[in-house]
Amino acid sequence: MKSEKKNQFNLIELAGDYSEILISLRRVGLSDYESKAYIALVAQGHGTAEEVARIGGIPRTSSYKTLESLRSKGFIRMNESRPALFYPVSPAELKKTITEAIGKAFDILENLHGVLSEKGMPQLVYTIMGKDKILAKIGEMLDGATARFFLSTPSMAPIRTLHSQRFREAVNRGVEVIIVAEPFVKVPDCTRVHRRSDLIATDVISDGRTALIASPDYSICGYSDNPFLVGHLEVFMLSPLHEAHPPEARS
Amino acid sequence: MKSEKKNQFNLIELAGDYSEILISLRRVGLSDYESKAYIALVAQGHGTAEEVARIGGIPRTSSYKTLESLRSKGFIRMNESRPALFYPVSPAELKKTITEAIGKAFDILENLHGVLSEKGMPQLVYTIMGKDKILAKIGEMLDGATARFFLSTPSMAPIRTLHSQRFREAVNRGVEVIIVAEPFVKVPDCTRVHRRSDLIATDVISDGRTALIASPDYSICGYSDNPFLVGHLEVFMLSPLHEAHPPEARS
DNA sequence: ACTTATGTCGCTTTGTTAGCTACAAGATTA
DNA sequence: TAATCTTGTAGCTAACAAAGCGACATAAGT
Numbered sequence: 067m068k069s070e071k072k073n074q075f076n077l078i079e080l081a082g083d084y085s086e087i088l089i090s091l092r093r094v095g096l097s098d099y100e101s102k103a104y105i106a107l108v109a110q111g112h113g114t115a116e117e118v119a120r121i122g123g124i125p126r127t128s129s130y131k132t133l134e135s136l137r138s139k140g141f142i143r144m145n146e147s148r149p150a151l152f153y154p155v156s157p158a159e160l161k162k163t164i165t166e167a168i169g170k171a172f173d174i175l176e177n178l179h180g181v182l183s184e185k186g187m188p189q190l191v192y193t194i195m196g197k198d199k200i201l202a203k204i205g206e207m208l209d210g211a212t213a214r215f216f217l218s219t220p221s222m223a224p225i226r227t228l229h230s231q232r233f234r235e236a237v238n239r240g241v242e243v244i245i246v247a248e249p250f251v252k253v254p255d256c257t258r259v260h261r262r263s264d265l266i267a268t269d270v271i272s273d274g275r276t277a278l279i280a281s282p283d284y285s286i287c288g289y290s291d292n293p294f295l296v297g298h299l300e301v302f303m304l305s306p307l308h309e310a311h312p313p314e315a316r317s
Numbered sequence: 318m319k320s321e322k323k324n325q326f327n328l329i330e331l332a333g334d335y336s337e338i339l340i341s342l343r344r345v346g347l348s349d350y351e352s353k354a355y356i357a358l359v360a361q362g363h364g365t366a367e368e369v370a371r372i373g374g375i376p377r378t379s380s381y382k383t384l385e386s387l388r389s390k391g392f393i394r395m396n397e398s399r400p401a402l403f404y405p406v407s408p409a410e411l412k413k414t415i416t417e418a419i420g421k422a423f424d425i426l427e428n429l430h431g432v433l434s435e436k437g438m439p440q441l442v443y444t445i446m447g448k449d450k451i452l453a454k455i456g457e458m459l460d461g462a463t464a465r466f467f468l469s470t471p472s473m474a475p476i477r478t479l480h481s482q483r484f485r486e487a488v489n490r491g492v493e494v495i496i497v498a499e500p501f502v503k504v505p506d507c508t509r510v511h512r513r514s515d516l517i518a519t520d521v522i523s524d525g526r527t528a529l530i531a532s533p534d535y536s537i538c539g540y541s542d543n544p545f546l547v548g549h550l551e552v553f554m555l556s557p558l559h560e561a562h563p564p565e566a567r568s
Numbered sequence: 569a570c571t572t573a574t575g576t577c578g579c580t581t582t583g584t585t586a587g588c589t590a591c592a593a594g595a596t597t598a
Numbered sequence: 599t600a601a602t603c604t605t606g607t608a609g610c611t612a613a614c615a616a617a618g619c620g621a622c623a624t625a626a627g628t
Contacts, residue, residue, distance in 0.1 A: 090422030093415075095344045097616060109429050116574075125618060130575060148625070149574060157430065161423035164344075165416040171341030172412035178360050179408065194374075348585060367605075376587060381606060399594070400605055 094164050095139065099124045099132040104141050107154040114149040197284040201228055207272040208232045211241045215272050218246035220265035220282055222253060230254045345415050346390065350375045350383040355392050358405040365400040448535040452479055458523040459483045462492045466523050469497035471516035471533055473504060481505045 091101035099122075106122035107113060113121070119129035133152055136142045141160065145151040194200055201224060208215060209232055219225060226233075233254035237243055243256035246265065253259055268280040268287070280287035342352035350373075357373035358364060364372070370380035384403055387393045392411065396402040445451055452475060459466060460483055470476060477484075484505035488494055494507035497516065504510055519531040519538070531538035 087422050087425055090419055093346045094419055105426065105429070108426050111430070128618065157423040157426035161420050165420055168341055168345055168419070169412050169416055171338050172408040174338055175356065175359050175408035178356070179362070379587065
């Protein structure tokens with residue numbers, strides 16, 4: 067046995083590291099039972115539920131649900147024999163996928179750093195949750211529009227159903243209503259329509275003063291009346307429209 | 318504003334990524350409130366509890382406990398003014414520390430891979446928890462020793478208190494009792510004592526057939542009667558004793 | 569046919585989180 | 599100085615998840 071292999075195997079360190087490993091596995095979303103079961107499988111190489119329970123120190127009848135949860139979380143694989151056999155996904159493989167996913171989230175957050183900073187921008191982005199509230203806010207923004215209203219959404223029906231009257235009134239009072247919708251989707255009254263097939267979120271801008279961005283299912287949105295933010299967003303959203311093929315002129 | 322900065326700032330992607338970030342932060346041990354509070358602080362740069370609550374969409378009175386928890390978890394720092402000001406630890410910094418800790422745990426697990434494999438070794442390591450059970454097992458191992466008993470521990474008193482009679486009886490029936498203890502620590506009857514000051518875990522080997530390794534506080538241990546494992550451990554534990562300065566001969 | 573092994577289900581207990589109200593203390597304003 | 603507002607703490611309830619176990623059904627082995 068090569069010396070580096072002897073150095074690798076160290077049950078003494080294991081006793082010391084065991085609770086540290088449990089803490090780390092807890093940190094990546096496993097319960098105590100799941101952590102113990104996973105460690106047992108790694109140490110054993112593979113095993114039945116009864117073996118995992120015994121090695122890991124968890125109750126046998128609890129081990130079945132524990133192992134099913136581990137499987138659904140991608141930590142282990144199973145062979146549906148009788149008794150079922152379980153195999154760990156290698157720690158090296160899990161390290162890669164888990165640290166990459168966590169790293170990606172922090173990278174996104176890093177880009178977010180200071181975005182809503184108060185430096186010269188007192189207004190903030192408000193989180194609104196709940197489809198009813200979000201659709202109501204869109205209605206308020208439409209009613210409040212005096213010059214220009216922009217809407218881009220992959221899910222037009224809820225807005226059209228609820229606010230078709232408001233769209234008509236806005237067009238009638240001279241608001242330039244610009245809508246970006248998916249092909250063949252019925253739209254409410256408006257000044258211009260653009261058709262795109264790659265819409266992913268609902269975006270609303272009213273008079274370049276207020277803006278709202280909602281998830282596709284309207285479950286959550288960010289709303290802002292921050293002039294810098296809204297102005298920036300308006301440029302971002304409207305620039306591509308000037309470069310696209312001419313829109314359908316309406317009303 | 319340089320184009321790459323414009324690309325960085327993307328509230329549209331934020332709406333889409335927001336729940337993904339929440340999931341990832343949940344994965345590294347934050348509750349929903351903590352995740353939302355942290356995201357709000359990252360976006361805002363810094364803020365009061367009231368601001369964090371408003372931006373993050375959590376109840377104001379809940380935000381104090383949430384922020385205190387984030388602080389204790391190392392995600393944010395606070396300035397104890399009135400009102401208190403909170404600052405996020407940068408996502409880049411957290412990414413580094415969290416992925417390193419997780420990576421280290423998986424590295425330890427990788428070394429553990431297959432250690433208890435059944436290939437030719439039917440016996441296993443059993444986890445025993447609870448000081449009483451562990452001390453009782455040590456007593457059983459001592460009573461069962463016929464030729465050689467090895468004990469190394471940074472915490473001798475509990476074993477001496479409970480098992481001094483057993484040590485005497487073992488020595489009297491001809492068992493070679495080898496003890497490794499810290500300097501100046503009183504030891505029970507034995508054949509040889511070695512003094513070391515770097516002991517970290519309690520290690521017991523009986524006749525080269527059974528072995529036990531316990532955490533320093535006796536809260537958890539691994540016990541094995543696997544001949545390969547115990548034999549390997551015995552070599553590991555006893556080799557350094559042959560190279561050390563001569564032990565105190567006893568009895 | 570009986571026994572053992574395997575697996576599922578449902579229950580209780582405990583702990584955590586979400587969410588809120590009540591209220592005290594400090595700061596600000598009139 | 600008194601009133602009001604802001605900040606912060608404490609404690610409560612409800613919901614949910616996890617720990618832990620017993621009862622029991624089914625499959626496999628003897």
